[in-house]
Structures are given as structure tokens and as C-alpha cells.
Amino acid sequence: MALITCFGVGGSVPRVYYAAVNGHLIELAWVSFLGRWVATDVTASARGVPSAASPGRAVDVTCFGVDGNDPRVYFPVVAPGAADFAFNIHELAWVGQWVQTELTTRAAAPLVRRLPLTCFGAEGRSPRVYCVTPGLGPPVPPSGHVIELAFVGGWTHKDVMAIPEITEASPVGGAVGTSGMTCFGFDVSAFGQGGPAARLYYVGQDGHVHELAWDVESFQEPEGQWTHTDVTVSAKVLPLVDLSTPVTCVGVGGVEPLIPPSARIYYLDQNLHVIELAWVGRWVATDLMERANIPPAQRFSPLTCFAVGGSAPRVYYVDGHVNELAWDGTRWVHTDVTAHAVGPAPSPVGLPTDLACFGVKGTDARIYYVTPSNGHVHELAWIGSWVATDLMQSAARGGASVPPVSLGVQ
Numbered sequence: 001m002a003l004i005t006c007f008g009v010g011g012s013v014p015r016v017y018y019a020a021v022n023g024h025l026i027e028l029a030w031v032s033f034l035g036r037w038v039a040t041d042v043t044a045s046a047r048g049v050p051s052a053a054s055p056g057r058a059v060d061v062t063c064f065g066v067d068g069n070d071p072r073v074y075f076p077v078v079a080p081g082a083a084d085f086a087f088n089i090h091e092l093a094w095v096g097q098w099v100q101t102e103l104t105t106r107a108a109a110p111l112v113r114r115l116p117l118t119c120f121g122a123e124g125r126s127p128r129v130y131c132v133t134p135g136l137g138p139p140v141p142p143s144g145h146v147i148e149l150a151f152v153g154g155w156t157h158k159d160v161m162a163i164p165e166i167t168e169a170s171p172v173g174g175a176v177g178t179s180g181m182t183c184f185g186f187d188v189s190a191f192g193q194g195g196p197a198a199r200l201y202y203v204g205q206d207g208h209v210h211e212l213a214w215d216v217e218s219f220q221e222p223e224g225q226w227t228h229t230d231v232t233v234s235a236k237v238l239p240l241v242d243l244s245t246p247v248t249c250v251g252v253g254g255v256e257p258l259i260p261p262s263a264r265i266y267y268l269d270q271n272l273h274v275i276e277l278a279w280v281g282r283w284v285a286t287d288l289m290e291r292a293n294i295p296p297a298q299r300f301s302p303l304t305c306f307a308v309g310g311s312a313p314r315v316y317y318v319d320g321h322v323n324e325l326a327w328d329g330t331r332w333v334h335t336d337v338t339a340h341a342v343g344p345a346p347s348p349v350g351l352p353t354d355l356a357c358f359g360v361k362g363t364d365a366r367i368y369y370v371t372p373s374n375g376h377v378h379e380l381a382w383i384g385s386w387v388a389t390d391l392m393q394s395a396a397r398g399g400a401s402v403p404p405v406s407l408g409v410q
Contacts, residue, residue, distance in 0.1 A: 144171025
């Protein structure tokens with residue numbers, strides 16, 4: 001369940017988004033000249049026809065920054081008459097002011113599940129949002145189909161799994177309350193042409209990890225194409241995916257024009273070990289807990305990751321504390337981040353309900369999590385040492401009342 005989402009404006013200045021208990025989307029922004037965090041009720045500030053997410057419900061949110069700057073935030077709103085089982089996707093976009101748009105109708109797309117939800121910006125600008133059908137019966141798509149909402153001069157949609165090359169793919173599975181879908185995008189040149197490409201990963205109803213790949217235009221396929229790979233089968237891994245697992249991914253490398261980034265996918269197996277599926281010319285599976293010789297994660301642990309310098313993965317999970325698994329170039333190194341952090345924020349008690357992260361300038365980690373006791377968002381920041389901050393307490397120093405994250409029924 002992606003209760004919080006984040007990115008860095010200009011690659012460095014944090015923005016964190018979540019749905020509050022009243023269903024409004026809240027932005028937490030670091031303002032350096034004030035030396036504190038500032039909270040904004042984005043829903044209340046937006047032009048258009050602002051609609052709240054389901055009040056009192058846990059809500060999936062996802063975001064990116066256009067050219068790394070202007071935020072685009074996506075979230076589900078229950079469709080009229082749908083009784084909380086089918087949703088429209090809304091966008092909150094900063095264009096000098098906040099504007100809210102209901103995308104499902106604009107794109108003539110089917111209604112979708114409340115989760116999972118993930119996005120990226122093609123060429124850093126044009127939104128690609130991925131969501132999943134609930135299966136309402138004909139004529140709408142079957143349950144578990146991936147729907148792409150894409151802005152290409154206007155909003156359009158595509159049922160990716162209805163494409164002939166994809167029809168053999170297992171539909172999206174996963175348990176309620178998980179975020180079993182993740183993606184990244186990149187730009188690559190091929191045959192003298194340049195264009196966007198996408199990699200989308202999810203846990204299927206068969207318990208396997210699957211890849212849906214949109215490849216850049218080529219001489220053979222001038223309009224590009226979607227392809228499917230059962231990564232679990234390709235990596236020769238026993239299908240021991242915990243069906244309640246979240247999935248997170250990052251692309252590493254890919255600095256040369258003709259070489260795309262190589263995927264790293266992370267999930268929890270039935271032993272609650274973090275497993276890496278890595279593309280190294282072929283798919284290879286690694287049990288990171290075994291490599292680092294550490295205990296398993298906690299049941300229902302969230303996962304998040306990024307790559308330092310675009311090449312060295314950092315993976316974060318929970319065992320009651322927030323933990324880091326870091327690739328140092330030769331081996332996986334484990335750090336109990338909570339135990340090392342200093343600052344006014346308390347150590348998490350029990351299981352944080354979500355994790356999100358990014359690297360300042362692609363390097364220094366910023367980790368965000370929610371404490372279930374009070375719905376507060378906390379930051380763990382690497383600034384040469386780990387420092388903890390309660391963002392709600394920081395924002396409240398400006399006199400504002402900051403609503404907690406909605407932790408309702410998932």
C-alpha cells in the first residue's frame with residue numbers, strides 16, 4: 001500500500017504526498033529558508049473540480065516531477081455509484097498553481113481498482129500511469145488487466161494485456177493492502193532514433209513476478225511494442241513469492257545511448273527474505289538476507305529502493321526498525337537505520353505502514369515512513385550520519401495544524 005510518495009525537486013528538495021483522514025491530498029515540502037517543513041492542503045488549493053479520495057480509507061498515491069520539478073500526483077477516487085470497489089484516477093498537477101483533473105473519463109478508460117498504482121514521466125515529462133481493472137464483467141476488461149493512462153497530446157488509455165503479444169501473461173494478483181506493481185522509464189536511442197521506454201513489474205495471480213516492457217521504436221517495430229516476460233521462470237526461481245508482498249524496482253546503469261538501464265526488482269518471498277531479480281544479460285535471483293547473513297523482514301513489511309549514482313542499489317525494509325541493504329560494489333551490507341539515527345523523532349514501534357525514498361542528487365538517501373500509532377510521516381536522512389525528523393512536528397512549528405495520514409481500511 002503506497003500511502004506516501006515522494007520525489008526531489010531538482011533532484012534534491014523533498015516533496016512528500018499523502019492522503020489525510022478527510023481524503024484531501026497533503027504536500028509536505030522542505031523549505032530551506034524557513035529551516036522547516038511546510039504542509040499544504042493540495043486538494044483545497046486546486047482549481048478544477050477538486051475531489052477528495054475516500055475519507056477514512058487508506059489511499060494509494062504515486063508521483064513524479066515533470067523535468068524533475070513540477071509535481072504530478074495521482075490517486076484513486078471512488079466512481080459514482082461504485083460502492084467503493086471501482087475507481088477513477090485523478091491527477092493533481094502543479095502548473096504555477098494546483099489543478100485537479102479526472103483522468104479516467106478524459107482517457108475514455110475503464111474503472112480500476114483502488115490499488116496498485118504506479119507512474120513515471122516518459123522523457124521526464126509525459127505522464128504514464130498504470131492501474132489495474134477490478135473485473136466488472138463485459139464489456140469492460142477482465143480482472144487484473146494493466147491499464148496505461150498516457151498523455152500524448154491528450155489523455156489516452158490502453159489495456160496492455162489485451163495486446164496479442166501479452167495475452168498469455170498472468171493477471172495482476174496480490175493481496176488487498178499491497179502495492180504489487182512498480183515501474184521505471186528511460187530514454188534510449190536505437191537505429192538513429194530516440195524515444196521513451198518502460199519497464200513495469202507486478203506479482204501475478206500465479207505468484208510469479210512478471211515484466212511488461214515497452215521498447216523504443218526500432219527498424220522492425222517503428223511504433224514500438226509491448227512484450228511480456230515471466231521473470232520468475234526466466235530466473236529459474238521457485239515460485240515462493242509472498243502474495244502479500246510489495247514490489248519495488250530501479251534501473252541501474254544505462255548511461256550509453258544504445259544501452260538501456262538494467263532492472264533490479266525486489267520483493268519478499270515466503271520466508272520474508274528480500275529477493276533481488278537482476279537483469280545482467282539474463283535474469284538472476286539473489287537472496288539478500290542470505291548474502292548479508294541477517295534475519296528476515298517483518299510480515300507485511302513495505303519495500304522501497306533507489307540506486308546511488310544510478311548504479312549501486314539501496315533497498316529499505318522493516319523488521320520493527322527501518323533497515324537498509326546496500327550494494328557496495330562487491331557485497332551486500334546491512335544497516336539498522338533506526339538504531340543509527342539521531343534526532344527528535346521517536347524510533348518506530350511495530351510496523352511502519354509504508355516506505356518511500358529517493359536520493360538527493362541521486363546519492364544521499366531520504367527515507368519516509370508512517371507510524372501507525374499517530375499517522376505521522378517521518379524522515380530518515382543520510383547527511384554523513386542518519387538523522388530522524390517527524391515531519392508533522394516540523395510543519396506544525398509554523399502554526400499550522402497538519403492532518404495525519406489516513407490509515408483506515410486497506
